[in-house]
Amino acid sequence: MTLTKTTLGALAASTLLAGGAAAQTDLSLWYHGAGNEVESNILNGIIADFNAAQSDWSVSVESFPQQSYNDSVVASALAGNLPCILDVDGPVMPNWAWAGYLQPLPISEDAIEGHLESTIGRWDGEIYGVGLWDAAVALYTRDSTLEALGLRRPTLEEPWTKDEFMAALDAAKATGDYDYPLDLGTAWTGEWYPYAYSPFLQSFGGDIVDRSTYDTAEGALNGDAAIAFGEWWQSLFAEGYAPGTSQDPADRDTGFIEGKYAFSWNGNWAAATTLEGVDDVIFLPAPDFGNGPIIGAGSWQFGVSSACEHPEGAAAFVEHALQDKYLAAFSDGIGLIPGTKDAAQMTEKYAEGGPLAVFFDLSAEQSLVRPVSPGYVVAAKVFEKALSDIANGADVADTLDAAVDEIDDDIETNQGYGH
């Protein structure tokens, strides 16, 4: 008898609780920024605003460290435990969409009007992710260095050609003032390689895969343009222009500031620290190696997982998060390039005339997203190994051939990755 009473009581209580929660449907969100307090605070602010601003949805966030984020998502997808809203890295998005982890994001075209194209993740004709920011890479140097070496200051309209770039490195090398003329950041392994260096290859006229069909890398990664790129890449290390793959990570972080390098190929995320250490730092656009000046693009984006029952709720949250004030907050907080021109004007550093405004222009003018294919995840690994082997003196043509074979094999075993 007592048992029944308790059960009834519990039932009544839970009905009450459920009644209270029914007003707002719970949407879970996974994010890659655990450990970064500033980033978490901004995100929590956006979520609190969203939950307070409407009565249909209630978003709750769970943060993961970036290093293990992708593994966590893959593991939970295999176990069938995906959240509703997923944070996804731009180049990985097609892989997850193809694997069925993501569903198209039902967002209106109005909401993404005026956003940098590289922040919109499209795959198979649908939008799968939208990012609040982008990142860009530039050639860091000092105004005084250009002056001392008597070099022309390159502009977006007229970037350095390959010859001008190499002449600049030679001039810096001839002074004997630097450990190396150029710091490429070879100490950073992983996604940095394809992100930062495949644009050089594309500027030479090659690519990681053939983007017209996405069914082979033959010709793109081992054609004449790619071999020319490989020879040039190898010469940077063989002739002492840049430190090799065993570069000390500490030198990568502070070498340019300390004056060990004349030029540094680095991302906008390092700009704030560099500005503090170097008064006259300038950010030059990528050189043109013959096929136009190119830098990488595509950063983290929000998407909807296939397990989500309320994609419209997820879309409502993403549209809410895309407001300029939040883009500006992320930019001011962690130094990223805001996704719209209007948001850029609201930030301290990316506003017209701000010290980093040039990065917004670089993103808008020079950026090319990495190959949009589910196979990119594997191709990126192969590309990284090929580049570090070539830097260490491996035969250029043979190494690129081997990379092509590996990428092609992978595309074949995956039956063309749905292209």
Place this chain on the structure above:
Amino acid sequence: MSSKLTRSNRAGWLFALPGFSLLFLFIIVPFFFAFWLSLTNQRLVSPNPTEFIGLKNYRDLLSVSIITLEPERTEAGEVVRDKDGEIEYPRVRTITRSDEFPQYRGMQEWFRWQSGDTAKVVIAADVVFMKALVNTLTFALFIVPIQGGGALLLALLINQKLRGINAYRTIYFMPVVISIVVISLLWRFIYSGNEGLLNNILSALTFGAFTPVDWLGNTETALGSIIAMSAWQAMGFHMVIWLAGLQSISPTLYEAASIEGASKWQTFRYVTWPGLRNTAVLVLIVITMQSFAVFAQVDVMTNGGPLDSTQTLVFQTVERGYGKQDISGGATISVILFLMVLMISAVQAFLTRERK
């Protein structure tokens, strides 16, 4: 023979049950699972159904051929030589990427030698795997004597009745308790090319005559550096096993030896070493098995580079299975590794068996 194991020994089997079921669940079942996966095209992430593909994964790893390259000749039929006098050969890619030789498609040069004017080139379907195989065998070949011998030496040293001997025991055993990842990170600093501890010590000892070496960034020294560090790291563990063996030798034997007037070497040769026989077999087999599983050091210190000089089989298993999402490829390597270790252990057990 059957009597002892099966008859009225229920308690024994019950005691063994938890251990057996764990071994079965986490060693035997995964092995058969891996064997099955190696015959399919299973991916880590894929919407495509898994297909049975027979031995293709094994062919893709193990295929090796020899091709003969004729030297480049001028129109007069003379052999073309470059400025150093070396004979010039056509590139291997003119064969491996030609439609005339579909059987060599996708293969790469592993190594070559010259016989007369022609060059013999060994091409492999998976050169990285072959290099990993050779590196792993090299690693084991050096680790077994260095680590086993060093551990025995340490055990002899600390098997003395001295004041504070426990402090030494603790110090020698310390690296075993510390996580291998932490140790690898520390050794990366020690081996660092510009301001590393090792370079500093060597140049101080030689009064600056020593030119700093980038230990991990150099194809010649990278594997050796990892071998040295690994031998040091696990030495303490085997030291303890040796020590247990040493202490099980009856002191009366040593007393008898000293009464007979045996020298130190004779005591070791005729009393200690025979008494350590079973321990030696155990240490040998354990080190061999462990050395084939080398992974963490490579992952933290070199990532298999430079130029594949530190690739190992387990590193490749992980790299393929997770990095490149090719679970079946990774499973294939682990099956091959398992069979290799099984074979080597069987040979060792056979060679070191007790002869009557």
